[in-house]
Amino acid sequence: MKKSVIFIAFLFFIFFTTCKESKINIGNNISFNKEKNIQYGNNSEQVMDLYIPDTGFAGEREVFIIIHGGGWRGGDKSQLTFFTLSMMQRFPDHIFVNMNYRLASSMRYGIPNQIDDIKNVAAFLKERLRYSPKLILLGNSAGGHLSMLYGYHFNTDKNVKAVINIVGPADLSDVGFKNYEEYSFVEKYLVDPKILPKGTSAVDFASPVHWINTTSPPTLSYYGKTDRVVPLSQNKILDSVLTKNNIIHESYEFNGGHLDWDKQPNNTFLIDKIEKFLKPPYKK
Template identity: 60%
Template sequence: MLRNYVFSIIKCLVIVLFISGCKEKKLTLGKGISFEKEENVRYGNNPEQVLDLYIPHQETSEKKDVFLIIHGGGWRGGNKTELTFFTLSMMQKFPDHIFANINYRLATATSAGIPNQTDDIGTAIKYLEQKLKYNPRFILLGNSAGAHLSMLYAYHFNAQKKIKAVVNIVGPSDLSDPGFEKYQDYSFVKNYLIDPKAVPTKMSKTLFASPVSWIESASAPTLSYYGNRDQIIPLSQKRILDSVLIRNKVIHETYEFDGGHLDWDKAPNDLFLIDKIATFLRQLDKK
């Protein structure tokens, strides 16, 4: 209880520091932790292709790994600002990592999200490589639709193996799962999310856009986090994902939290998740 109370105070302090430092390029988070920040940096030609970038202020020759943060919102809504404070909390736990919190092109009835949105992840990665002037390892972290896009990109569009790991927070892994078909906006997913021109012959759109369709033995290690009372992403999505990862012997960990779809970043769930991410990545570094 005391630990959670202290964490809540720190979180409030982070918010105050962020608000007061919005106009400054240097963001100080206390305990000698500071980052150079750039907001709404354009990584592509579309107005929606912008990101917030946080680079550790401490001078070092070490080539740092990058967290690429990908928001949710049902593929046709949401904004990177929804994950700003969680990103700041992560920065306190990982002061030696770079963070890029991105927007991407939102899907509409006339403009499909996939492959545009996975293309945007690839474009952001290329932009960051050019800006940083080296090829970092990327950790894709997303919630809900952002988690789905993180997995889909890592499993299907990661031919050059640039993705070190995926952090999947309440993300759909199988769009053809009957349990997921109860999602209130499923008709949009089925009819408009995927560009049929991108789908191979004799393959359904939902199968093409399901991350589990592309898992193989060399797929990126994955940490997943699902709510036991989630009315949007049922636990069947967790079970399907786990079974395919196990079958292909992919390094993975999966955890459940007590709550619904939006409760993953509420205390104590957020602190638990951040601690598990840290442990997971330390284990990967030892391999």
């Protein structure tokens, strides 16, 4: 526990002492070149932070795209800055993107805008890196949902290597999830009705489990045992559909509620499991 507190303090020190610098040194000879608030679209909300390892490497690096939560209409990438730094410590050879996306409102639908924003980030990376990188989508809450939805339904380039879903709703029609206090917003404003296929409801269209098939990307999920926002039933539903389609997957539960995944020891446990999940001989 003492070591964990020291490491978190170390990350705070790194962040505040390098926020105006173009390079981050995170110990153990690990450093990244940092670019903050890169514009990847015309809207002011379409910005991302990019971290590229500061080491010589001739091959093509994989990219973590980190997607924040906030009920599709709130939140900010800054909420996941320290978790991103922790991940960089474990994956020093990967590129990291911590992105914002256009937030939903009663005047602007979340989908397809937020899905298009992930596509735009992928297109930006392809142009910037001069190759099409394999993507690992990692998000919490609404970000976990968007990671799954993109990976299972909108991954037309088949470049998503894996999805890391943290407390993300996978089945929006689940009776347990309907207790979510903003569920009426989900029904009315999450999906633009103009994009719905005939006979498909907005709730079904926006449910990642609706799109899982035998070619869906491997998925690691993490859910709280006492989560009152995204109930544990979501984990069981998602596991069942992934198993039915023979998709490589793992799921874990932590002690705590919706926001407790990023607290010790839950966050360290999660990063340990992600590291194992993505190691060879696993390939997809």
